[in-house]
Each structure stands twice: as C-alpha cells, then as structure tokens.
Amino acid sequence: TRNGLDFAVADLGAAEFGRKEIRLAEHEMPGLMALRREHAEAYPLRGARISGSLHMTVQTAVLIETLVALGAEVRWASCNIFSTQDHAAAAVVVGPHGTPEEPRGVPVFAWKGETLSEYWWCTERMLTWQGEGPTGSDDRTPRSGPNMILDDGGDATMLVHKGAEFERAGVVPTPETDDPEEYKVFLELLRNSLEADRSRWTRIGEGVKGVTEETTTGVLRLYQLAAQGELLFPAINVNDSVTKSKFDNRYGIRHSLIDGINRGTDVLMGGKVAVVCGYGDVGKGAADSLAGQGARVIVTEIDPICALQAQMDGYQVKTLESALPEADIVITTTGNKDVVMVEQMARMKHQTIVGNIGHFDNELDMAGLARYPGIRRENIKPQVDEWIFPDGHSILVLSEGRLLNLGNATGHPSFVMSNSFSNQVIAQVELFTKNAEYDREVYRLPKKLDEHVARIHVQALGGELTKLTKEQAEYIDVDVVGPYKPDHYRY
Ligand code: NAI
Numbered sequence: 001t002r003n004g005l006d007f008a009v010a011d012l013g014a015a016e017f018g019r020k021e022i023r024l025a026e027h028e029m030p031g032l033m034a035l036r037r038e039h040a041e042a043y044p045l046r047g048a049r050i051s052g053s054l055h056m057t058v059q060t061a062v063l064i065e066t067l068v069a070l071g072a073e074v075r076w077a078s079c080n081i082f083s084t085q086d087h088a089a090a091a092v093v094v095g096p097h098g099t100p101e102e103p104r105g106v107p108v109f110a111w112k113g114e115t116l117s118e119y120w121w122c123t124e125r126m127l128t129w130q131g132e133g134p135t136g137s138d139d140r141t142p143r144s145g146p147n148m149i150l151d152d153g154g155d156a157t158m159l160v161h162k163g164a165e166f167e168r169a170g171v172v173p174t175p176e177t178d179d180p181e182e183y184k185v186f187l188e189l190l191r192n193s194l195e196a197d198r199s200r201w202t203r204i205g206e207g208v209k210g211v212t213e214e215t216t217t218g219v220l221r222l223y224q225l226a227a228q229g230e231l232l233f234p235a236i237n238v239n240d241s242v243t244k245s246k247f248d249n250r251y252g253i254r255h256s257l258i259d260g261i262n263r264g265t266d267v268l269m270g271g272k273v274a275v276v277c278g279y280g281d282v283g284k285g286a287a288d289s290l291a292g293q294g295a296r297v298i299v300t301e302i303d304p305i306c307a308l309q310a311q312m313d314g315y316q317v318k319t320l321e322s323a324l325p326e327a328d329i330v331i332t333t334t335g336n337k338d339v340v341m342v343e344q345m346a347r348m349k350h351q352t353i354v355g356n357i358g359h360f361d362n363e364l365d366m367a368g369l370a371r372y373p374g375i376r377r378e379n380i381k382p383q384v385d386e387w388i389f390p391d392g393h394s395i396l397v398l399s400e401g402r403l404l405n406l407g408n409a410t411g412h413p414s415f416v417m418s419n420s421f422s423n424q425v426i427a428q429v430e431l432f433t434k435n436a437e438y439d440r441e442v443y444r445l446p447k448k449l450d451e452h453v454a455r456i457h458v459q460a461l462g463g464e465l466t467k468l469t470k471e472q473a474e475y476i477d478v479d480v481v482g483p484y485k486p487d488h489y490r491y
Contacts, residue, residue, distance in 0.1 A: 003102045007093045008122065010086040010111040012100035018091025021058045022065070028414035029059065030460035031422030031453055032066045043071030044429045051127045051146035052076045053156040054214055055083035055406050056110040059417035061092045064106055066425055072148075077126035078110035079152040081119050082383055082399050083406035086112055113382065116185040123159055124189060127204065145204035148432055149211040150424060153359045154218035157211050161225060161232060163190055163201025180367065205232040210431035210438060212236045212424055216245065216280075217335045217359035222442045234438035236427040238420070241445050242491050243453040245281050248420040252412030253285030256405035257331065257357055258293055264384045264398045264408035265353055270294030273326045276315075278334035279306040282357060286333050287315055298323045324348060331404075332356040332363035342368030350393040351386075354401075355408075361401035369397070383407045415457070422453045447483040 001007075026033055050067055054060055056078040067074050076092065078084045095105025109122035129145055151157050166173050173191050175184040193200060210233050213219050219239045225231040239245050258269065274295040276287045287297045287310065299310035300320050307317045320330075320340065324347055332339045335358045342365045345354060356363045369375065374390030383404075388394040399407025411417075426449050431438060458465060473480045485491075 003098070003104065005093065005103050005105070005107055006125070007103070007107045008109045008111070008125065009089040009093055010084075012090045012094060012103065014087035015090040015094035015100055018058070018061065018085075018087035018089070019094070019096070021087065022061045022091055025058050025062050025414040029062050029418035029421070031418040031456045032062050032425065034456050035422060035425050036066055036069045039070050039429075044433050046071030048072040048148050048428070048432045049129055049146045050074045050148045050150055050428065051129075051156060052150040053079045053123060053126060054150060054152035055080055055411055056089045056092070056108060057083065057085045057406070057411050058088045059411070059414050059421065061088045062414070063417075063421040063424060064092055065096070066421070067150075067428065068106065070425070070429065072428070074106045075126045075129065075146070076106060076108045076110065077122040077156075078114075078119075079155055080403055080406055081114040081116065082112060082402055083411065084110040084112045084114075085410060116182055117188070120159075120186055120189040123156060124193065127156060127159065144200070145207045147207055147209050148428060149208055150214075150428060151211050151218055152214035154213060154221040157213070157218070157225075157235075158221065159186075159190070160201050160205050160208065161230065162186075163193065164205045164232060165230075166190060166194060167199055167202045180362070182361075208233045209435045210234040210236065212238050212427035212431065214244075214420065214424065215239050215359055216249070216282075219442070220335070226440070226442050231440045231442070234431060234435070234440055235442045236431055237442050237444050238423045238427050241423040241450050241453070242447075243419045243450050243457075244423050246491055248412055248416050249281035250285040250288075252416040252420075253282050253333075253357060253405065254289040254292070255416070256409055256412050257286050257289045259410070260357075260398065260404040260406075260408035261329070261353060261355065262409075264355075264404065265396060267353060269329065272296070272328035273298060273323075274329040274331065275300065275318075275320065275323045275327045277320065277330070277332040277339050277363075278336070278358070279303075279310045279315075280333065280335075282333040282335075284309075284313075286331055286357060287313070290329065290331075291315075295329065298327070320344060327352055329353045330355075333358050334363055335359060337362040338365060339363045341365045342372050345369060345387070345395055346372065346389055348393075348395050351396055353396045353398065355398035355404040356401050357403055357405055359403065364397070364401040366397075366401040415460075419453055419457055422456070423450070426453070447485065447487065451482045451484065 050072045089108045093105050094103045098104030109125045173187040175187045219237045222235045272295045274290040275298045277300045279299045279301045291297050297315045299315045301307035376388040378386040383399045386394045398404040
C-alpha cells in the first residue's frame with residue numbers, strides 16, 4: 001500500500017515509459033476516446049466498482065482509464081500469468097496525475113511471469129474491496145466486493161461461482177490427485193478463503209450486478225452456467241459482438257501470432273509448413289498471418305463448414321496425424337483441450353515450433369510432455385523452452401503452451417482492441433445502468449451499438465460510408481440509420 005492505494009506490480013519505476021505508450025495508444029483507440037467524450041458529463045459508471053480480469057497490457061490501460069473517466073472505481077488483475085506488460089501495469093497504478101512515490105491511479109495486481117498461486121492470489125485481491133466508497137460519492141456504504149465484473153476467459157466469474165457453490169454445499173474443496181496442477185492451486189486458494197470466511201463468495205455473488213465477458217472460452221463457460229440455471233448474475237457476451245470476434249480474434253491474431261513467433265524464435269517462416277489447428281475466427285487470422293510470411297499452411301478442423309472455408313481460402317485440410325511429418329510450426333487455435341498430445345510431439349521434426357493461441361494451455365498436452373520418460377527441458381529464454389526427447393531431437397514450446405501472442409509478444413495492437421474494448425465499455429454501462437432489464441442470462445449487445453463501434457473506426461481510418469436513400473432503405477427493408485442486417489446475418 002502506498003498513498004492509500006494497494007497494488008502489486010513489478011516496478012513502479014516503469015510507469016513513465018508506460019505512460020508514454022498509453023499516450024500513443026490513446027490515439028490508436030478512437031472508439032474508447034469517443035466513448036470518453038460521449039459520456040464526458042454524465043459519468044454513467046459513477047458508483048460502479050469494477051473488478052477486471054484481463055491481460056494487463058497498454059491497450060487494457062486505456063480501457064481501465066476509460067472506465068475511470070466514466071465514473072467507475074476499478075481494481076485489476078491479468079487473466080494470464082505471462083500477459084502483463086509491466087510498464088503498463090505500473091502506469092495504471094501511478095495514474096495520469098500521480099508519481100511513483102505518490103500513486104493516484106488504480107489498484108493493479110499483475111506482473112509478467114506470475115506463478116499459478118500468485119495468479120490466483122492476484123485474482124482474489126482484485127475481487128477484494130475494502131473500506132467505504134470514496135468521499136463525495138453517492139456510495140459510502142462499507143463494501144467487501146465488486147458490483148461489476150469485467151472478465152476475459154471467465155476466471156474471476158469462476159472464482160465467485162465455485163466459491164459460492166462450495167459455501168452452499170458446506171464443503172471444503174479438496175483437490176483430487178489427478179486434477180490438473182492449475183485446478184489444484186485454484187482449490188487451494190478457495191480452501192484458504194473459505195476457512196477464513198464461510199459466506200464471502202455468496203455475498204460477492206449477490207452484490208455483483210453483472211459480468212461482461214471478452215472471449216470465446218469465457219463465453220462458453222457462461223452459457224454452460226446459464227443452461228444449468230447456476231448463473232448468479234446477468235452477463236453480456238462481448239465476444240460475439242461482430243466488431244469483437246470478427247476483428248480482434250481474426251485481424252488481431254493476424255498481427256500478433258507472427259509477432260510472438262518472431263520474438264520467441266526469430267525463425268524464418270517463409271517456405272516452412274505451418275499447421276493451424278482450428279479454423280474459427282482465431283484460426284482464420286492465424287492461417288492468414290502465417291501464409292502472409294510465405295509459409296505453406298495446413299489446417300486441421302472437426303467442423304466441415306470451417307474445413308471447407310479453409311479449402312476455399314487455399315489451405316490444405318488434413319488431420320494432425322497426417323500433417324505431422326511435414327510440420328515445421330504447429331499452432332493451436334481451437335479453445336478445445338488435448339488437441340496436440342505428447343505422442344504427437346514426440347514424432348515431430350527436430351526443432352518444430354509448437355505454440356497455442358487459444359485461451360488455455362490444455363490445448364497442448366503440457367502435462368504429458370513434462371512426464372514423458374527421459375525428456376529434458378532446456379530454457380532458452382523467458383517463455384521459450386526447448387524440450388529434448390531421449391533420441392536427441394527436440395521441439396520448441398512457446399509460453400509453456402499459454403497464449404503465445406501475449407506471452408512472447410505484446411498481444412493485439414491498439415486499433416483492433418479499440419473495437420473490442422468499446423464493446424466492453426458499452427456493455428458495462430448497459431448492465432450497470434439498466435440492470436433491472438436483465439435476468440440471469442447471457443445477452444449480446446444490440447446490432448445498432450455494434451454498428452456504432454464500427455462507424456467510429458471506419459471514420460478514424462478515413463473511410464467514407466455510402467448513405468442509403470430512403471427509397472433504397474425501403475427496398476432492402478432496413479432503416480436509413482441502421483441496423484443494416486438482420487440478426488442472423490453472419491458477416
Ligand atoms: P471458434 O469457435 O470460432 O473457433 C474454434 C475452431 O476450432 C472451431 O471452428 C472448431 O470447430 C475448431 N475445433 C474444435 N476442436 C478442434 C479439434 N480438436 N481439432 C481441430 N479443430 C477443432 O473460436 P475462436 O473465436 O476462434 O477462439 C478460439 C480460442 O482462441 C478460444 O479459446 C478463444 O478464447 C481464444 N482467443 C484468443 C485470443 C488471443 O489473443 N490469443 C483472441 C481471441 C480469442
């Protein structure tokens with residue numbers, strides 16, 4: 001704690017560099033800056049206590065400061081152990097008007113290279129609100145939790161839900177021996193927290209008005225909770241705004257996948273064979289990215305529609321098994337588990353680059369790799385490991401199988417994140433200010449708002465939109481001012 005602010009970041013001394021990069025990013029994030037102007041006097045998030053779990057990057061710093069500009073109080077953690085940019089985290093804590101000695105920003109709990117237990121500690125701190133609301137605000141009630149969650153991948157939401165579930169059942173969580181390490185560490189934190197307070201997560205669940213979720217994997221978890229009738233509060237699926245998944249997941253990956261491979265390995269991709277597992281939004285961006293470097297791309301898919309799309313885009317579709325002998329680079333983008341197993345890694349060519357860009361590391365059989373008889377791990381540099389098999393051949397694994405674009409590089413660039421984060425801000429305002437209109441379900445933002453986000457970015461790039469005439473609008477049965485497509489349209 002410094003200057004009344006609790007936080008845990010690597011080095012506040014990096015704040016000045018962080019602030020410079022935030023300033024440059026603001027210009028590249030016209031959507032967020034437009035939202036600041038639009039709401040300049042209304043402070044729609046006044047009274048909101050937002051706990052955020054999302055990669056603590058420069059772009060996220062601009063998101064956080066937009067939420068603050070709209071009146072919110074915010075606490076933040078990263079949703080991945082490797083994704084924090086330490087200078088961005090420091091700058092957010094210091095704030096635009098503070099100094100490292102007298103920070104005046106937002107409590108952030110994140111640094112690059114957390115251990116799993118540190119990760120869950122950060123998530124727990126981010127959800128812990130103490131004291132009273134700020135002097136001068138309407139909210140002077142003592143509080144122990146957030147009233148809004150902003151999530152990426154659903155870990156914060158899961159902590160609250162699992163905690164409340166154990167409290168209802170009155171049992172103490174005990175890990176099974178074959179539980180994944182990640183889950184064991186999570187249960188450990190939960191057990192300690194339940195021993196200290198038996199109703200904490202239930203109270204937090206009751207206090208939260210809603211969650212806005214950033215990514216495909218987190219959204220899947222929310223729909224599962226809603227289907228079981230277990231969702232504790234309303235949720236907005238930000239991922240499936242068109243201006244999110246069709247841009248960030250695709251064009252963001254097109255930029256940041258090769259950025260991660262380059263920074264991690266500096267291997268020339270041209271002429272190599274790259275296998276992309278999954279051809280959804282992320283897979284499409286990944287294939288495009290690798291093909292752009294001159295790699296020959298092979299796609300694996302389970303869904304014939306996506307497989308056919310890959311073929312139409314000029315890629316070969318194969319199973320991983322039959323692509324393995326040729327592969328120089330293997331990238332998973334599925335959001336599924338067990339996509340590349342250790343037996344397959346053992347059969348790869350010498351120094352094949354293996355990486356995952358889907359949300360969780362279980363796409364790659366990292367546990368199996370670590371247990372492989374006679375395997376040796378040689379760390380080359382942070383987030384790059386050579387795993388040497390007993391026969392002497394090796395593979396290069398990026399970011400220990402976690403999102404390599406954020407682990408080995410700096411994630412997606414500002415402009416594309418401006419689209420995603422504009423949807424986040426709009427969703428936070430929507431759930432916070434119109435809470436009574438939402439049940440414990442998962443919602444998407446109306447298309448009009450999606451079009452609004454797109455329009456800002458089209459204009460920022462100097463695009464000229466054609467205006468419909470009244471007659472044309474009637475002919476195609478839409479309103480002159482939109483929305484321009486029915487909800488079932490797929491883009
Ligand atoms: P999506 O659902 O559009 O695509 C996933 C594709 O993988 C689907 O087409 C599915 O049929 C295919 N698939 C599933 N199991 C497979 C298997 N065993 N083998 C081959 N293909 C398989 O999802 P989206 O939006 O592309 O997201 C994918 C993952 O990436 C999610 O975990 C998401 O959270 C994450 N993500 C990561 C980002 C990053 O910055 N690294 C950015 C956005 C999303």
